[in-house]
Amino acid sequence: MSDAASQTGPVLSADGKPLKRSLQRALRAQKLRALALIAPLLIFILVTFIAPIADMLFRSVENQIVSDTLPRTTRALQDWDHKAGQPPSEDVFAAFTYDLVAAAERKEHTRLGTRLNYEMTGISSLFRKTGRRVDDFGETYMDQFTQVDPALERPETWMTLMAAPDWQADYAAWDAARVAANKAGRDFDQPAPLFRLKAGVAEVLPETADAYAEFARLAQTENADNPADEEPWPPVFLALYRDLIHVGPGAIGRLDDASQAILAPAHDAVETFETVDLVDLYLDADEDWQNPQVWATIQAFAPAYTPGYFLSSVDLKQTPDGVAAQPEDQRIYVMLFQRTLFMSLVIMGSCVLLGYPIAYLLSNLPMRTSNVLLILVLLPFWTSLLVRTSAWKVLLQQQGVINDVLVWMGIVADDARLVMINNQFGTIVAMTHILLPFMILPLYSVMKTIPPSYVRAAKSLGATNWTAFWRVYFPQSVPGIGAGCILVFILAIGYYITPELVGGTTGTFISNRIAYHISSSLNWGLAAALGTILLAVVLILYWLYDRIVGIDNVSLG
């Protein structure tokens, strides 16, 4: 028995340190060097591959736009029960008004409309129409308030009511610095201090303070204006009315003297104000605001993350009442996934059938001949994909070369020309042609490594040509078939251009739909969900392949 084996405890190296630690130290330098060598590629892949995929995965569940754009509405809708079949209360409409006017100012209400339109058609136009009018909602109150006290129309009055004195001081200092810099001809790029509310006002006039603060900040961020110069928009007066009607005189008394002086007459007058029904204003803009379904949709998609895109990808949808199937005529994705898988398998199969004999021939020819023929195999790689696909169009169309020849030979009648393009057949033919080299090359390189002596040995042992091929040659070429199949299948499943050009309606793939959502309907979330599912399907198939065939049985030569 050796010393090392008879020792108990850790094995020590020559300098008395544990061998494991010495080994680790020795390997660390090596590992660092290896890391340095792959670092550029790693960064490249992270930036161009991993990050986009992560972004895609994120997009497929991300849904912050609703709660970001309509924060007050989603909060107000929390206790609303859509099952009652009634539109929500006026409080919700008021909250929605403050949200919508801010969104319209930021020009985000159309984006939100588009987003919600995926879930319920019509919402997009609802938002667009109403967004144009919403900054007038509350005008009636504004007029009545200015009748009571014309000062309420003036920006300074609102500054007194709302702005924190220290903010005003900060702002004045900032403004002075800006003017001084301009005079000196210096660049000045400090941001203006963002509007701050006076202490206490939010407790007494919650809606007004909120609406005014939103207004003031938007004036700063969107238009770079000084809130002190701007007359607030009508919804602020709506808020003021709603606040004053609710609070008692005691509450007003908690404000500072200047504010009390301004608000006391208004508070006394609100009781006598002519009122307008806010809901009616909305119905005036669009009848659909009455539809509880609209509000239910907003409520259902309020959470920041949603399974909605994934549900859509498998022909389900998220409704306020839970998950439901899409209407019959809108179910396309499951069918498209099935078709994509089926056609990819057919293309893979025809590539094996066509490619195997060619690869066999190539690998058994003398080097010089096989090199020439290999160039022919590679030739399609050097031609543009579009050109090749278009060539198939020319060949396969009804007035195309193949039909002409068939008619000329009398095999098909002139009025019964075969439809071979803009359907599945066309896609399969063109894609088989395009992907064939990806099958032939791995097959060829594997077959090249099978020495002819195996088949010879089999024959000398009494096997016929067929037996020798089937029992001895073929099993050794299986790794090549595996590699080719994986390549072709995975390329086929995500193929886009060819099905787009020759697929018509029955021969398109899921990728065409993804492209449509990316570039035409701009529903990136759904495109991301579809892409994620496609990725998952490929990974699952790859895993299955590994389980059944074994990935170490795949060889590129």
Added chain:
Amino acid sequence: MVFDRVQKSYDGETLVVKDLNLSIGRGEFLTMLGPSGSGKTTCLMMLAGFETATHGDILLDGQPINNIPPHKRGIGMVFQNYALFPHMTVAENLAFPLEVRKVGKSEREEKVNRALDMVQMGAFGGRRPAQLSGGQQQRIALARALVFEPELVLMDEPLGALDKQLREHMQFEITRLAHNLGITTVYVTHDQTEALTMSDRVAVFNDGRIQQLAPPDELYEQPQNSFVAQFIGENNTLMGTVKEITNGVALVELDDGEVIDAKPVNVSKPGDRTLVSIRPERVEINKDRLSPDAHLIHAEVLEFIYMGDIYRTRLRVAGNDEFVIKTRNAPDQRRLKPGEHIEIGWLPDDCRALDAR
């Protein structure tokens, strides 16, 4: 089995096999011996049917076999690179020829086991060829070629990768099997000892031709030309010119003027240039053992090597520094000293005057 004026060319420019005439008797063990690239494998491939002869006929039992496909020839073959099927286990490899002959399962298993035992590989049936050493692979290849009991077995250097002991064991096994089973064997090797010890007859190949076809002893003792003489065994050569030929003894004048006796083999008339060949062990340093009228020749001892059973002495003879003699380590044997001048001679029969190539 007859090769009748067979020629073979791969590229249409050079002949790899030039005019091969060879007949092999039933049950015979024939070895093809020759330097690398001399066309041995090519001959085997033509026999097995994987290459067609460019010209000439190959006859089996008097029938030309040019048109019989390889799998119908019933020839067992051991390939130079073994050609064991990598995707089958050892046992499956051995069962393969039986399976394609539709041998029943139980009989198949029995034969496979017997063949495995024959090459002492009984425990390795379940392994893949890649898990075997080179020598083990060779033994399996041998077993596979024999398992279906062919009448003719072709072996292309089947023992090349074995160590000396196993090699000798296998040499013995192969000859025993071949003789017991009455198999005709064509055996290819580089190794002349192997060729000499195993074969009934040896065909020495060079340059696409058979240089000599003879039983081992004849080949060693009576080489027909200078290639065979130099290729087989150790050999001393001296260049000279034939002076006269009388009573089957040629008088050869070496280039430095000395005259020796030799047996004319490849020379016909006085004036021919010749290469004289003498085996080291046939050179005599003891004058008493030679006839009184034998021609003696002067030699200077350059080096003496003690090799246990023999002494090996290097001499300078007729300007040749590489002249070697071997003497048996016997009590009465003299140990020569470097620098010593002696006279050497030989029986005329042991000194062969060959072509001067």
